[in-house]
Amino acid sequence: MARAATTADAFNAVAEPRRRQILDVLAGGERPVNDLVGLLGLAQPQVSKHLRVLREVGAVDVRDEGRQRLYRLNGHALKPIHDWVKRYERSWTERFDRLDVVLEDLKQKEKGDGASDE
């Protein structure tokens, strides 16, 4: 199956582990490229390439300050991913809430029957 272009949307852009690392770092605040190079242990051209992909989907914003280019996270662009995971999480939360009720019944039954549960 052909993969969608990495810049097609935020989902594909964050599929790359290094780019997720960059987002993790930027989640802690705005950073210049050099910081990212140091923290990730990658060559600068590679970091720049990842940053370009992230910028194209709007996951990061950039601004110039003096001689430095500062990158920051744009949480808005990542919201679809967050929502997608949250929705899946909610369906499991609902299942487990019902499982809690089943477990409470089993506990009561065990208490009533002693060691036997049949």
Added chain:
Amino acid sequence: MAPVTSSGTATVTLPTDEQILITREFDAPKQLVYKAWTTPELVKRWWSGHQGEVTVAEIDLRVGGMWRYVMVADGGFEVAFHGEYREIVPNERIVSTQVYEVPEAPEGEGALNIVTFTELDGRTTLSLLVQTGSKEVRDALMSSGMEVGMQEQMDVLEQLAISLR
């Protein structure tokens, strides 16, 4: 005593492109969580969440045995999964394959489910690691609940539209 209705939310993380990890703590010893997880009539009581009714829960709990769950959502939309047990350590761990039954996902493009039950002070942490073969399969699996959710929303919308006529 009032039943404990909620011990919190499930936590979902995506450790790698091919994995989904779901964890949740339960206020019960692990043999009871294991029992609720592996007994058909009990699975029928919780597996659909709030989305419908479990109509089929078949569990042949032995290595090489098959399982199959079918849920009919409130709007009539059907969701089915099946698989084979690969490893069973009673009250501790279950490894099974899982295939989401949709026409566009050919047989074999399934996932491996690794469930572990860990007890501490009478409480059990359940961890379900879903290992798929590709990011596409992982994403399709994560969307499986969404179709039902969307169906529910459509039903609500339809009722709303009818009431506004």
